[in-house]
Amino acid sequence: MTKYSIAVDIGASSGRLILGYLKNGLLKLEEINRFDNKIVKKGESYCWEADNLFQEIKKGLKKCKELGIRPDSIGIDTWAVDFVLLDENDQPLTEAVSYRDPRTDGMMEEVFQLFSIERLYLETGIQFQKFNTIYQLFSMKRNTPEILDKAKSFLMIPDYFNYLLTGKKANEYTNATSTQLVNAFTKKWDHQLLDVLGINKEMFQEIKTPKTILGTLTEELVSELGFDLQVILPATHDTGSAVIAVPEENETIYISSGTWSLIGVENYFPICVTKALDYNFTNEGGIDYQYRFLKNIMGLWMIQEVKRNFHDEYSFAELVDLASEAKEYRAIVNVNDDRFLKPDHMIDEIQNYCVETEQPIPSTPGEIAKCVFESLAESYQEAVMQIEEIFERRFEKINVIGGGCQNEMLNQLVADVTKKEVNAGPVEATAIGNIVAQLMALDEIQDIKEARTIVKNSFEVKKYLPAAPITN
Incomplete structure (x- = not known):
């Protein structure tokens, strides 16, 4: 029986749901839903409209049912470094602030006062860009500590959507590494670095690798969509998925x-x-x-x-x-x-x-x-x-x-x-890499x-x- 997988591929300007399946040894793709994505100004911050994006994910899944297709799995990939923080009641503490927001201006230099450039690179191996997650979190530590103190769960953008789908929290490996907070050799959150920065290490989830079957949909979503499916972690970093292809x-x-x-x-x-x-x-x-x-x-x-x-x-x-x-x-x-x-x-x-x-x-x-x-x-x-x-x-x-x-x-x-x-x-490299990771799982x-x-x-x-x- 043919297995159908859905790749949710969301980039900085658009997103889409792509259906993928094998036929006669070849991978076939069909676009199910395409939608716009953009940064919007909310208050003083430039943000992503995460709730709207999740509604588009559900809209695409409903289209599958209308087309008479029952997908076996779904995997989500997006851009890197951005995140959502949840409080003790699993509610977002802020909007999903974009990496293009200027809140990280000057933060990289302040981190270097606590953790040298050479040591940071030796431990994480990650390129220095002023918008990396480490500097976004440090900006919150400096400017809105009351919000950071309330954070009980750290989820990157695709992690957050996976949580909304399944009710389960995990940080996927390829995207987690982009934070500049994962040790390049142990492949775990660098607790020593987090301690030096004064960032609560308890809010980070267990790191799961691509091809992990995270779970099935929540009862509420099954009722809304009319079917269930498995949520599988691809390389949730869109470049990680693209390179697979x-x-x-x-x-x-x-x-x-x-x-x-x-x-x-x-x-x-x-x-x-x-x-x-x-x-x-x-x-x-x-x-x-x-x-x-x-x-x-x-x-x-x-x-x-x-x-x-x-x-x-x-x-x-x-x-x-x-x-x-x-x-x-x-x-x-x-x-x-x-x-x-x-x-x-x-x-x-x-x-x-x-x-x-x-x-x-x-x-x-x-x-x-x-x-x-x-x-x-x-x-x-x-x-x-x-x-x-x-x-x-x-x-x-x-x-x-x-x-x-x-x-x-x-x-x-x-x-x-x-x-x-x-x-x-191929043109659709990211969606292809996403789908083949699911098919491997x-x-x-x-x-x-x-x-x-x-x-x-x-x-x-x-x-x-x-x-x-x-x-x-």
């Missing part, structure tokens, strides 16, 4: 391309050496306790904001076409500059950066888009060089996965600047090796070669 794991660097660009390799142990610290690479958890050694790069957030600044007059495809036509223009910005994290106006920031660095100022939509795409490609090349330096080897290929792999201009730019073969696809797929073979055979992957010959 990389069709080829040998000799390849991956780029998970979306709102953020995550570029790296899989490894079987954390690399917490000084050079990795200097280059600000991270060692996030992956499937089967593998490590995702990668760097976080600003990504297509910049072009999303450019599109918004133009009042959505141009589609993403039209911006790519216009960029292709702006052949004579060239300027490079540092896409990882904090000024691009949440600017009031992205186009103004790009133009101001070019003024300050004495580069030609982009004035047309095509020039602005070309600046973004070429800047991203240059940042990828820098990361590739750093990876090869740390591993002391050359990687022959780059796999671009996720929605950004549809940008043919960017794919070709990456091939040209890195002088490597670029394989683009249901014994429909044996292991990650079989999963990747199925992915490779099931979805289109497009090849891009550099304009100049590849040289070894």
Whole structure:
């Protein structure tokens, strides 16, 4: 009998429920529900509308019933670092504050006064970004201690949705590692670090790994939906799920391309050496306790904001076409500059950066888009060089996965600047990785090796070669 799994994949701008199942050895996908997601200002904070998102999850499950489909399992993945705190009555203490909220400004530097950069990296192996969970919690410790003192349960965003589905609390491993509060070697919450920061370690849940069957739906939900199903933990960190869907794991660097660009390799142990610290690479958890050694790069957030600044007059495809036509223009910005994290106006920031660095100022939509795409490609090349330096080897290929792999201009730019073969696809990498983790838990797929073979055979992957010959 065919097993049906639902991937709930929620990103910074949208979410969807994707139905997945195996047919004749191939993975088939069907979109069940798609919905918008955005950051909204609530009081003084920038927040996610978590309650609305959960209603969309239920809406998608109800659509399954309308379509005559009874899914066997569901798994949820979202972005990393953000969380919900519950009180003693399991009620949220605050809104789900976004990592783009400025409450973490200056917090990283304050943490370094208590726990040195070198020690923090040696123990957690996580990239230093001012919005990491550790700095969000420390901000609460500094500015709203009365709220933090009431917290009895810490749940990351997908953990919270899983709790609403099942009534059971757990922190999933791949997302937990992004907090910068998990020891990279023990794979447990770092209690010594939490004690130094004065954060209550009792509110953290047991860390569960991908493929864990968390439980079934609450009685209330079964009554509302008209059916039950198993809630299975995928890699709840969306990049963790996406990397599972990389069709080829040998000799390849991956780029998970979306709102953020995550570029790296899989490894079987954390690399917490000084050079990795200097280059600000991270060692996030992956499937089967593998490590995702990668760097976080600003990504297509910049072009999303450019599109918004133009009042959505141009589609993403039209911006790519216009960029292709702006052949004579060239300027490079540092896409990882904090000024691009949440600017009031992205186009103004790009133009101001070019003024300050004495580069030609982009004035047309095509020039602005070309600046973004070429800047991203240059940042990828820098990361590739750093990876090869740390591993002391050359990687022959780059796999671009996720929605950004549809940008043919960017794919070709990456091939040209890195002088490597670029394989683009699958587009739905995150949902695919989510589903195959569930199917492994249901014994429909044996292991990650079989999963990747199925992915490779099931979805289109497009090849891009550099304009100049590849040289070894």
